[in-house]
Amino acid sequence: MWFDHDVVCDNTPGELRLQTYPTSPVVSMLLSRRSWFVCWKTGDPPPGGNNFYYYTQGDVIVDRPGAKGWGYLPGHLLHVDGHPAPGVPKCRWA
Structure with missing residues (x-):
C-alpha cells in the first residue's frame, strides 16, 4: 500500500487497533x-x-506482526479543532 501524503498532528499516545472499533485487536502502540x-x-x-x-x-508492535504496526488511533486522541482533521484524506478503502 502507498500513500501520497501525510499530516502531522499533536496527539495523546495510545493503542492502534486493527479495525475501527474499540474491541478490535491492538496491533501496536503509538x-x-x-x-x-x-x-x-x-x-x-x-x-x-x-x-x-x-x-x-x-512505534512498538504488540500483535499481528504482518500488519507491521499499522493501525487506527481513535480520533479523540488527536489534538485537532474538528473531525475529520484538516488535510487528512478519507481512507480509500473506507
Missing part, C-alpha cells in the same frame, strides 16, 4: 505526542470518544 497520519475512517466510538479513527504506523 508512543509519540506528535505523529503523522495518512487517512481517516469512521467506526464504532470508544468510551468517551467519537467515531473517527486515524491510520498510522505505531
Whole structure:
C-alpha cells in the first residue's frame, strides 16, 4: 500500500487497533505526542470518544506482526479543532 501524503498532528499516545472499533485487536502502540497520519475512517466510538479513527504506523508492535504496526488511533486522541482533521484524506478503502 502507498500513500501520497501525510499530516502531522499533536496527539495523546495510545493503542492502534486493527479495525475501527474499540474491541478490535491492538496491533501496536503509538508512543509519540506528535505523529503523522495518512487517512481517516469512521467506526464504532470508544468510551468517551467519537467515531473517527486515524491510520498510522505505531512505534512498538504488540500483535499481528504482518500488519507491521499499522493501525487506527481513535480520533479523540488527536489534538485537532474538528473531525475529520484538516488535510487528512478519507481512507480509500473506507
